[in-house]
Amino acid sequence: KAGVTQTPRYLIKTRGQQVTLSCSPISGHRSVSWYQQTPGQGLQFLFEYFSETQRNKGNFPGRFSGRQFSNSRSEMNVSTLELGDSALYLCASSLGGENEQFFGPGTRLTVL
C-alpha cells in the first residue's frame, strides 16, 4: 500500500508570494492533518480535514488555509508569505477516530 505523498518536496518562494502544497493520503484514509515544524518549535498543528470538512484548527493566522477534495486529497495554501513561514510542512493521514496517523515525507518551504 502506498504511503502518504506530498508535493512538491522542496519549494523556494519570496516574501509576499503565495504557495499551495498538496497531500495524497493513504488509500482509504479520510482524515488529513497538516503540521508546521520549525527548529525549536516542535510540531505545530495547522488543521485537520475529515470527509471534506475541517474538523480541527490550530492557532495560525488566516493566511493559512486548506481544503480537502472528495477523493480525500488535500491542499494547503499560504498567502502573503513571510520569512517566518520557512518550515517543514507535514501532512498526515488516518482512517479517523482512534486510529493511527501516518506522516508523509514533508514539503520544505524556504521563503527568501
Place this chain on the structure above:
Amino acid sequence: QKEVEQNSGPLSVPEGAIASLNCTYSDRGSQSFFWYRQYSGKSPELIMSIYSNGDKEDGRFTAQLNKASQYVSLLIRDSQPSDSATYLCAPRERTRNYKLTFGKGTLLTVNP
C-alpha cells in the same frame, strides 16, 4: 498545565542500555496513545500505539500506559546508535474530535 509533557532532554544513554522516555497528558478522555520517532530532517515515523492500560511490547520497544495517572512511557531495550532521534508522544483527544496532540519531544542520543 501543558496538554502533553515529555521529559526534557536531551537524554543520553550508552549503547546496550535501556532508554526510558516519559509522557504525561491532560485530557482524561484520551483512549489512544502513540509514539513517533523522528530523525533529524525527516518526518515522524509511527513506532508504537497503545490503547489499554499496561504494557505493550514490540521487539526492543515497550510502551506502558496508566490512564489513571495520565502517564505513558516508552522503553527502548538494548539501545543502538540508530535509535538516536527525537521521540514524540501523542495522545488522541476525544474531546477535540480525536485531535492528535504532540508533545515537544525528547531527543535521545545513544553513545557507542
